[in-house]
Amino acid sequence: MAKALFGSVVAPHELRAAEENAALRAQVRRLEAQLAALREERDAAIARELLTMAHESPDPVLA
Helix, strand or coil: CHHHHHHHHCCHHHHHHHHHHHHHHHHHHHHHHHHHHHHHHHHHHHHHHHHHHCCCCCCCCCC
16 A cells, blocks of 8 residues: 555656666765875875975975
8 A cells, every 4th residue: 555655646757766866966976985085196196296306205304
């Protein structure tokens, strides 16, 4: 009975759209996480390159 009631309230195309929406949101979350990781890698590479250009050691100097 619950299926019959649910089916009469929500059309199948609305369910399909909701499922696609959820899948797309999950994909966006994965891509945002991947973008954040790539930005961190890029920033680390830039920092290493700047240290190399400045002829400094990448290790922190103890005072």
